[in-house]
Amino acid sequence: MEWTGARYADKPTAEAATWIDGAPEAVWPFVADVQRMPEMSSELQRVxxxxxATGPKLGGSFVGYSKHDALGEWSTTSFIVECEEPRVFAWAVADPETPTATWRFTLEPENGGTKLTQWMQMGPARxxxxxxxxxxxxxxxxxxxxxxxxxxxAMIATVAAIKDRVEAAR
Structure with missing residues (x-):
C-alpha cells in the first residue's frame, strides 16, 4: 500500500495478485480481451x-466507458504500451507519454500455473x-x-474473476 498519505503528484500505485491453475497461455485470452473487462468491473461499463482492431497489439487503442456514483460517467481512450503474449499487457490512459493512469497485467509461470498480477499507477497527468x-x-x-x-x-475482484474463468474453462 504505497499510497497511504500519498498526494496525486506522488503517482501512487496499487496491485493485486493471485495464483491460477493454468499456464500463462491459458490466462492470456482473459487478460488481453479488454471487451471482457466490464464483466469483471462495477465501474467499467463497456470497451x-x-x-x-479486434485484439491487442502494441500501439493499438481502445475506448473505455465508465460510471462511478461519486464521479459520474466518462470515457477514456487507452493506448497499449506493452504487449508481450503471454507475459505482459499494459495500457496508458489518455496519453501514452503522459498518462492519467497506467494499468498492467503480468503473467509469470509459477508452480505449474500462473501468478497473475494487476498493477496500476495514478497520474502523472491530471x-x-x-x-x-x-x-x-x-x-x-x-x-x-x-x-x-x-x-x-477492484483489482482484487478482477484477478479473482479471471482466476475463476480460467479454471472453469479447464
Missing part, C-alpha cells in the same frame, strides 16, 4: 477497440480525480487514499 482535489485541496490525501482503495478492491 470498444479503435481503428478496426484526471477526473484532479477536479475533486481542486475543489477540496485540503482533503487531497484522503481523496487519493479512497480512490486508491477503490482501485485495489
Amino acid at each position: 470498444e477497440w479503435c481503428g478496426g 484526471s477526473g480525480l484532479s477536479f475533486a482535489i481542486d475543489r477540496m485541496p485540503d482533503k487531497e490525501q484522503k481523496i487519493v487514499f479512497v480512490r486508491m482503495r477503490e482501485f485495489e478492491n
Whole structure:
C-alpha cells in the first residue's frame, strides 16, 4: 500500500495478485480481451477497440466507458504500451507519454500455473480525480487514499474473476 498519505503528484500505485491453475497461455485470452473487462468491473461499463482492431497489439487503442456514483460517467481512450503474449499487457490512459493512469497485467509461470498480477499507477497527468482535489485541496490525501482503495478492491475482484474463468474453462 504505497499510497497511504500519498498526494496525486506522488503517482501512487496499487496491485493485486493471485495464483491460477493454468499456464500463462491459458490466462492470456482473459487478460488481453479488454471487451471482457466490464464483466469483471462495477465501474467499467463497456470497451470498444479503435481503428478496426479486434485484439491487442502494441500501439493499438481502445475506448473505455465508465460510471462511478461519486464521479459520474466518462470515457477514456487507452493506448497499449506493452504487449508481450503471454507475459505482459499494459495500457496508458489518455496519453501514452503522459498518462492519467497506467494499468498492467503480468503473467509469470509459477508452480505449474500462473501468478497473475494487476498493477496500476495514478497520474502523472491530471484526471477526473484532479477536479475533486481542486475543489477540496485540503482533503487531497484522503481523496487519493479512497480512490486508491477503490482501485485495489477492484483489482482484487478482477484477478479473482479471471482466476475463476480460467479454471472453469479447464
